Amino acid sequence: MSKLRTLSLLASALLALSTLAGCPQFPAQSNNDGGPDAGNVDAGPQETRECKAIVLFNGGESAQKVTISGEFNDWDETATPLERHQGAWRTELELSPGHYGYKFVVDGVYEGEPPPDQYTKWVGQFENRALIVPNCNVPSWKVVESRVSASGLVTATLKFQSAASGKLIDPISVRVTVGNVSVEPELTASTGTLKISYQAPEHGKYTIKARAADTDGVLAENSPLWLPLWWEATEFSWQDSIMYLIFTDRFRDSDGTSPVPPVQDVPQISNYMGGDFKGITDALEDGYFDKMGVNLLWLSPINENTDIGHRGSDPNNKYTGYHGYWTVDALRAETRYGDADADGDARLHELVRAAQKRGVRVMFDLVLNHVHEDHQYCDERPDWCALTCTCGEAGCAWEGPGGRPLDCQFAPYLPDLNYRNHDILRRVVDDVLLLMKKFDVDSIRIDAAKHMDHIIMRTIRLRLNELEAMGATPFYVVGETYVGDDGHDLIMDYVADYELHGQFDFPLLGPIRHVFGGDGSFKHLEARTALSEQKYHSTLKWHSPFLGNHDIPRFVSVSQGNVGHPFGGTPDLMGEGPQNEINQWNIINRMSMGFAFLLTIPGIPLIYYGDEVGLAGGPDPDNRRMMPWEWNANQRELLERVRTLGKARRAIRPLRHGSRQELWIDDDFYVYARDAGSGDVAIVAMNKGGEQREVMVTIPAGLQLTGKTLNSVNSTRQVTVAEGQIRVTLDSWEYAVFYGN
Template sequence: MQMLNGNTIHHPFPMTTPYWLQDAIFYQIFPDRFANGDPENDPPNVQKWGAPPTLFGFQGGDLRGIIQHFDYLLDLGINAIYLNPIFAATSTHRYNTSDYYKIDPKLGGMLDFHALIDLAHRNNARVVLDGVFNHTGRSFFAFNDLLENGENSPYRDWFHVHHFPLDAFTPGEAIHFEGWWRHKSLPKLNFHNKQVRNYILGVARYWIERGADGWRLDVPNEINDDAFWAEFRHVVKTANRDACLIGEIWSADPRWANDTHFDGLMHYPVRDALLACWNGKDNVAHFADQAEGLLKIYPRENVYSMYVTLGSHDTERLATMLGGRLDKIKLAFLFLFAYPGAPAVYYGDEIGLEGGKDPDSRRAFPWDPAEWKGDLHPWLQALIAARRGRSSLRRGDYVRLTVDEANGAYAFARILGGEKTLIALNISDKAVDIQIPVTTLWRENQTLRSLLDNRPFTVSDGKIAISLPAWGGIYIG
């Protein structure tokens, strides 16, 4: 990495991560709550679509529903899908895997999986799966055998057993064995066991060979074994050199983003900084420093491979966090689609779906447009179209232009060769007039246009004058 011209952040080539990640617009789908395409596979006592979400109350979403609404995703501008777990499990979230080699029958089957993969690939889109390898469910074959055979089980060393007999079902925390966060329903695998390592590596290879375009790895830091992750990466990249690996790491930590671990991380620190600023808990200058600082701690290929999201199944919804304020939500997305990394939309955030802490953040998608929030959906369509139409927004260097802490204004540029895009934000409750220095971008008297509404702007005295409403923003190029 190199620093040029003060606040210009330039990352030299070559790339070592999948090139397509720089062009990716991700959409995260919680399968049970996106769309019900085949009621025949609904479990007994399925809840009404849109009922208050619970951990074990299924609402019937499935892979066929995603297939039937794929045109909706394409129309939005999506070209990459991250699916929450789709393997056999007993809960709606499916992080308690029963069978890593089987699509959950409540979601469909292998024919539906292949149909989704084929549909995505025909439309130049990718599908990334959720890999939950730190722990399993109680119905996983090896843990079942352990429960039945105790100390005589050939799988006793597949888990972290403290003493027999195991108590896996009575109320309370896991004591006889290690469970993720002490949950009895989520027994932790023992990665010191070579059989466990080989089993998980086989799972990773199997789904890549069947067309998946990568893995999002759940709590990988809890498998605190660099050698295992290096081997995991080798296995996946051998099966498909363009497969991506995204790690769920909640803090900024360069240990996990490199050529022996993951291509990118779920970049929650960006979300944290944005929400703090948008909600008045931090000022714009510090937000700009944080946004810029996060670009300096990783190699270029990893910066541009980050999965940058404003919400997920594990967080409160963006609309809820911003008090339902449409103007704040729209500005948050304007920033997201201009920031380095692969922007990601959590299903429903593009129409202003509300939701508190999980499981409330996993509400069913409302397919009636009358329930969608204002003009948020077309706004995202426009932002995504702008990003997909500008190489500088996808893979350009970042340059800070100005920060006006007193007025809440922040402007930066993305530069790739001769293509330059200016991004300006007013992170305040008052309209603001700002003069942005652009002598390093454009010549005097040059006329530029807003990418979202085609308004003209002319360089005068080395600056561009912009008037922004409260919580307004603009792309100029």
């Protein structure tokens, strides 16, 4: 395509080529397989954007007439007919840049809901297709190809597409970086072709950014071009991840100082406590996460929050925005997460670069359901922040009959964003992409997914899909839909190739806690695990199981039945133990076996900061205590067990990618296999009973383990497959992960 103003919108399940901000067109080639370098790619002649939109409808084979009814023709279903063209229906439109809602009308009948895998726009009470017309008077970037070879050679061919004026690229304006290093591209100004080549010095992330203007000084609309790329020793997939949730303010204080003092008249546990970005960077550089096998850091919301204390769920106490969910700025990092020597933005850049250098991905927690009343959006557009009703009040239930899940406010000072207002949608989506580009992150968590219209999550995902189509390393988008044990269907309502990759597995949380923290049966856990596998089906690998998170009392406190109130009363049994004597075996055994299950089942497991050392806590905010960094014997024992399990998951492929098969089960003894095929199998065994057990376990022939000896990665035990069986012996509250390759 040499006329790249052209817009194809297919009625079938095809992704629209345009985006809300005029994202670059898809590449002719894109891979990381170490193939030919950019110098061998013919980028073709100069390309000029054309000021017309071509609309295609691929349905209606038997239709006699197809027209368009939309905002651009005042919804006149007769004003814009399509003509048959090469098996489809087609028309050309001359429109000003903008987003236009429209529907196809086939033989006088309006189509129904628009395809969910295409951009849409709400107009009044109806969701429509979105015809997105970019500005042809502004140049744009196109990625022809991009690669990272096995030896770390980063290459790309870019095309500067001229505006309709035909003005060429200005060579003086060109700026290109690869992994924050300035690179001089090979430029052919007459064709607008840039060829980039850079030899990476070590494994890590090498994002390409490019900026340029034409000879009239008009900057390309998607400058800087953002093309995230990684060079890694082994190919990465998101299923290779162990996720770790960090509450920045509660994780580590790097220097004992804060750029801003705590908020007055707010209790310490609900106030800022001094954790900062440099503290996380220091933990990275100390190898803390490497020792657990952690390679995906979920940061609590990083945006600037209000400095005002508010009443919260406890009417007798105030809270601050230490948690990050009361945002006032879409693009600026929290000032308090900086330190005496650098601001929040600078320290966050350092953190992300330090993580990427170690092969660790960073996930931003996006608060999109609401903003704080002092947010920049409310200042600029007060109508965007109009008050509705507070969730939970009479006539304003969170959900269910009479509920208002999409527009109720979490608190009177947290205006709810209405994404059926297209101006809000465009601004927020653009800001999300700008934030990801600014800090060069690979993953996002969508908070409160069920409280927002699908359009916001679908639009973000489609934008990221387009970046991947340009050659960007794949992203991961995970959602939070807080449900009970029977909430699988609601979770899956938001999971698709065009929306969320997966969600946190809340339906499995209760069974996990009941079995490992209480007296629940392994039979029940197996049934619930199998139900998740059935409900999530092919998307199972994208979902995230967990033992605990920031919204519920800590696992250790629930397991001991000593949960207090949000502002105290919950003892820290692990932290208060003796320095050199282990006296909390009940906690250690229960938590470590819970981790053994979590880290050996399918999905992307989540560790909540502090759970690895048995940090105690009641309801929010008590479940967000400061992370301890000096550990006693109890804490060290649990931490070492979690580290062993985490490193085993990272090292043993079937634990990450294998199918799961139950082999033996009763209420207190559980054995299952993770099978990656061709005899690459791990076997997990657990005994939560009160005495030693010996069990003969049948090994299916399909696992191809006949005659093999498998060794436990966490003990000296081993099993040998003989006559189709293994003999598994485990002490009370002992687990073993057996592997033979």
